[in-house]
Amino acid sequence: NAGVTQTPKFQVLKTGQSMTLQCAQDMNHEYMSWYRQDPGMGLRLIHYSVGAGITDQGEVPNGYNVSRSTTEDFPLRLLSAAPSQTSVYFCASSKAGGAFFGQGTRLTVV
């Protein structure tokens, strides 16, 4: 039972490049979400999904897309990376109550 798995762990992008952060969970949780963590800002919700085929925006959705074709996977796409997207990204899943987080992706945009 792996829980929530995120890849990659580290990534460096050039401004304007696109990439996809992968997230998979094996707990059959309906709810999945993406957060970004910046120093002094806590965790801010980017996008979330309440089940396969359903996604919605969180607090800071601009510049990111998501899709949820299966219960297990919830990838986050950066369309055209900007330095302001340098951050640590966490994927989380939950069923009822507290969220379980992936190990995080440290993204640097230069």
Place this chain on the structure above:
Amino acid sequence: GENVEQHPSTLSVQEGDSAVIKCTYSDSASNYFPWYKQELGKRPQLIIDIRSNVGEKKDQRIAVTLNKTAKHFSLHITETQPEDSAVYFCAASKLPYGGSQGNLIFGKGTKLSVKP
């Protein structure tokens, strides 16, 4: 939308002392309040949570209290140890009937340092 304020931003205590972290929330409909601990370079991990039908919950050295009228909740750590040193986050959410997770809105975190 919901807004969660967390204080203090940093807290330093001597080993064996108690530590208290306080959070306030703005949306009176919020009904679920978890606390997370994040060690340096690691993922946030749930340590305790409380629902709005309960005023206090305890788990060994940690406890959480909730005051719905004042819209604030607190984390209490007793007999602190160096391994308690970490960043602690509070969060608030609205769990719909049936229990599916609602969006978690986080406070900005408290860096707790426990000095030996």
